[in-house]
Amino acid sequence: MNYEEAKKEYQALQEIPDKVTSQWYRDRGKKLETIINALLENEDLEPRTSFRPEGEEIDGSFFAFNKFFLLEMKWHKNEMPASAIYSFKGKVDGKLSGTIGIFISMSGYSKDAVDALCLGKELNIILFDKEDIEDAFNTSFSNVLKQKLRAAADYGDVYKSKELPIISKKTIAAEDSGSTLKDSDISDLPSNNMSYCILCEGRFELTVLQELLIRLMTQYFITNKIRIKQTGGHYNLLNATKDCENYDKVIIVTEVDDPVIIECKKRDNVEIIHIPNGIEKDLLGINNKFENTQVNSKLWKKIHEAVNNVNIEDIKEKCLQQLLELIK
Secondary structure (H helix, E strand, O other): OOHHHHHHHHHHOOOOOOOOOHHHHHHHHHHHHHHHHHHHHHOOOOOEOOEOOOOOOEOEEEEEOOEEEEEEEEOOOEOEOHHHHHHHHHHHHOOOOOOEEEEEEOOOEOHHHHHHHHOOOOOOEEEEEHHHHHHHHHOOHHHHHHHHHHHHHHHOOOOOOEEOOOEOHHHHHHHHHOOOOOHHHOOOOOOOOOEEEEEEOOHHHHHHHHHHHHHHHHHHOOOOEEEEEEOOOOOOHHHHHHOOOOOOEEEEEEOOOOHHHHHHHOOOOEEEEEOOOOHHHHHHOOOHHHHHEOOOHHHHHHHHHHHHHOOHHHHHHHHHHHHHHHHO
8 A cells, every 4th residue: 555545545434434333443443554554654664564473463663763663553432541551561661672662542542541651660652643643644754753752852741742723813713614724824913912822631621622712712802822732641731831831821721739730830831720520511511421532523513512502601600710811
């Protein structure tokens, strides 16, 4: 399979058939391995397909930046748990010193999975997800890998905090028109506007926050630049704050107040906002059983409709008053 065929196959796999079978999901996982191999081959990264050392199975390997990398690739319905990461880390630990593992999960990762790696003695696993693979097709796998290696080396961030495009006046216009927003579109804002980065742990929370912020900015005529990042886990919040030094203010949205949050507070540009657990269900009617589920187009539509139908004044009074005061 060449690069163009791989890209076409990848795009085709985004659509789940109406009458889907378990075999279809198994086949999708196998096809992912072929697609990633073609992506690596296109960049001359010397990929090797699935092989079986004694007592274990490796999905693949490649060579880049004068290092060898081992691959694990999964395309499941739910986020990958810590146990899956630990199993792969065991394989990497038993190989040549300096070998790095690349775990690709198209459904993302549970918070405990990212935290487990951050708390480990040695960081030798880098986490990729669906957005990273799409970035690899749009730019290059090597480019995405280099950014993630830099974040892991500089800040200990093995997930490279996920970012959404800056929310601004143009975000709202793009939302209304159904068009796609890019950071390069944000050129008409006054240069003296404050810039904010909001950090949350999971993809589900990130999506809900994005939709709520668009409502708030529309309602209260807010024109500041706001970016939202997902850290992937609670203990990775501190690493993520170190990667946000260029923002005027970093706002952490969390449910707890523990040593990690206390340490984050020590940074001059960090503010903490506490939002109670289960707020999505209580105020938006969104069952938090989706919290560990991949945010696909159907779930995004459910969140989008819930936020647009809610009384924004109720939301503001119960949990977003502090956030509104910070970003106005």
